Amino acid sequence: METVRLKPASRKAIIGLLPYALLSVLLMAADRHSDSVRQATHAVAVVGIPVHFLATLPTRTLRWMEGSLESPQELKQQYAVLQEKHLILQTRLQRYELLEVENARLRRLLSALPTASEQVLLARLIDVDLDPRAQDILIDKGSADGVFDGQPVVDGGGIVGQVTAAGLFRSAVRPVTDLAQAVPVQVLRNGLRAVVYGGGRGQLLRVLYLDRNADIRVGDLLASSGLGGRYPVGYPVAQVKTVERNLSESFMTVRAEPASQLGSEREVALLWLTDDRPGNAGIPAGEGEGAGD
Numbered sequence: 538m539e540t541v542r543l544k545p546a547s548r549k550a551i552i553g554l555l556p557y558a559l560l561s562v563l564l565m566a567a568d569r570h571s572d573s574v575r576q577a578t579h580a581v582a583v584v585g586i587p588v589h590f591l592a593t594l595p596t597r598t599l600r601w602m603e604g605s606l607e608s609p610q611e612l613k614q615q616y617a618v619l620q621e622k623h624l625i626l627q628t629r630l631q632r633y634e635l636l637e638v639e640n641a642r643l644r645r646l647l648s649a650l651p652t653a654s655e656q657v658l659l660a661r662l663i664d665v666d667l668d669p670r671a672q673d674i675l676i677d678k679g680s681a682d683g684v685f686d687g688q689p690v691v692d693g694g695g696i697v698g699q700v701t702a703a704g705l706f707r708s709a710v711r712p713v714t715d716l717a718q719a720v721p722v723q724v725l726r727n728g729l730r731a732v733v734y735g736g737g738r739g740q741l742l743r744v745l746y747l748d749r750n751a752d753i754r755v756g757d758l759l760a761s762s763g764l765g766g767r768y769p770v771g772y773p774v775a776q777v778k779t780v781e782r783n784l785s786e787s788f789m790t791v792r793a794e795p796a797s798q799l800g801s802e803r804e805v806a807l808l809w810l811t812d813d814r815p816g817n818a819g820i821p822a823g824e825g826e827g828a829g830d
Contacts, residue, residue, distance in 0.1 A: 643659070643804060645693040646659070646691075646692060646693040646804055646805075646806055656683075656808075656809040657806050657807070657808060657809075658678060658682060658683070658684070658806065658807040658809075659804055659805070659806055659807075660676040660677055660678040660690075660708075660804070660805050660806070660807055661676065661677050661803060661804055661805075662674055662675070662676060662799075662803050662804070662805065663675050663676065663677050663707070672711065672712050672714060672715045672738055673701065673702075673709045673710065673711050673715075674709070674710050674712065674799070675707055675708070675709055675710075676690075676707065676708050676710055676805060676807075677706070677707060678706075678707070678708060678807065679703055679704045679705045679706040679707050679708050680703045680704065680705055680708075681705050681706055683809075684700055684703045684708050684807055685700065685703055686700055686701060686702065686703050687699055687700060687701075687767065688700040688703070688807050688808065688809075689767065689768045689769060689807075689808045689810075690710050690805050690806070690807055690808075691772055691797075691805065691806050691808060692797055692798055692799060692804065692805045692806065693798055694773065694795075694796045694797045694798035694799075695760075695772050695773030695774055695775075695795075695796030695797050696713055696720065696761060696768055696772045696773070696774050696796070696797060697710060697712055697713070697797045697799055697805055698710050698711050698712035698713050698714075698715070698718065698797075699711060699718075699767060699768075700807070710805070712735075712795075712797065712799060713733070713735055713742065713774065713775075713795060713797070714735045714736060714737065714738065714740070714742065714795055715735040715737075716734075716735045716736070716737050717735065718734070718735040719732050719733065719734050719735075720732070720733045720761060720767075720768060720774050721761065721762045721763075721764040721765055721768075722744075722759040722760060722761055722762055722774050722775070723759070723760060723762040724752075724753055724757045724758070724759060725757070725758045725759075725760050726754075726757055726758075727752055729751060729752060729753060730762055730764075731744050731745075731746075731747055731751075731753075731759070731791075732744070732745060732746065733759060733774055733775055733793060736792070741778055741779075741792040741793060741794055742774075742775045742792065742793045742794070742795055743791070743792065743793075744759070744775075744777070744791035744792070744793055745788070745791075746788055747788055747789050747791060748787065748788065748789070749782045749783070749784075749786065749787060749788060749789045751789065753777060753780060753789075753791060754777065754780065755777050755778065755779065755780055756776065756777060757776070757777040758773060758775075758776050758777075758796075759773075759774045759775045759776065759777065759793055760772060760773055760774060761774055769808060769810055773796035774793075774795070774796055775793035775794055775795050775796055776793060776794050776796060777791060777792075777793045778792050778793055778794050779791065779792040
C-alpha cells in the first residue's frame with residue numbers, strides 16, 4: 538500500500554489545529570460537568586448576539602431586497618391594475634358629485650315651496666319641444682298621478698308655467714316665456730300690480746300697460762299676485778332688467794328676466810292649492826289667465 542505523505546505546510550496546519558481541538562474538547566467537557574463554566578458560556582453567548590447581528594446584517598438585507606424587488610413585467614401589470622381602479626373610482630366620484638348637486642337642487646326646490654300648498658308632486662323634465670314656434674316641455678307625471686290641465690308648475694327659481702296637456706303618464710307644460718302666456722304680478726318693493734307676458738324663446742318677458750309714471754325700477758322683483766286663481770301668491774316670476782319711458786307714449790316699455798331656472802334645473806314641482814284637489818280638473822287650460830290661442 539502506498540503511504541500518503543503530507544506536505545510540510547499541511548503538517549504545520551494540522552499541528553497548529555491540535556491545541557484548538559484539545560481546548561474545544563476540554564471546554565465541552567467542562568460545560569457538561571461544571572456549572573460555573575456553563576454560566577460563563579451563556580454570558581459569552583449574550584455578548585456575542587450584537588456581533589452576530591452585525592455580521593449577518595448584509596446577508597439578511599440582501600435576502601429582504603431579493604424578496605421585495607419585482608420584475609418590470611410585474612410592475613407594469615400592477616400599474617395597469619391600479620390605473621383601472623383609479624378610473625373606476627374617478628367615475629364613481631363624478632357620479633357622487635352629480636348626486637350631491639341633484640340633492641342640493643331638490644332641497645332648494647322643496648325649500649321654495651310655500652306652506653299654503655296642500656300637496657306637492659316632484660316631476661322630472663324629460664323632453665323639450667324643438668319647434669322654435671313652441672316652447673312646451675314634457676315632464677314624467679300625468680293624470681295617473683293626479684296632474685290636471687292648468688296646474689301651476691314651479692322650480693327652485695320661481696314659476697315655470699302651467700300644464701297644458703295632461704296625459705296618462707306624461708304632461709306638457711307651457712312656460713311663462715311663451716308668447717301666449719300672461720301672469721298677474723306685483724312689485725315686491727311697493728305692491729304695484731302689473732301683468733307679465735311671454736316674450737318668446739330666448740327673449741325677456743314683457744311688462745305691458747304700465748303708466749309711464751308708475752314706480753318701477755331696474756332690479757325690482759316681480760312676484761305672482763294670485764289674481765285670476767291660476768298661480769299661487771308670492772312666487773317669483775321675473776326681475777326687471779330694463780325700463781324705458783317715452784314722453785310721447787302713455788305706457789312705458791319694461792323688460793324682465795324670468796326667475797325660473799328651467800335652463801339649468803331638471804326637476805320641477807306641481808302644486809295643488811286649497812281649491813285644487815287631486816281629481817279636480819281645476820280651471821281649464823283654455824280659460825283664465827295664461828290662456829293661449
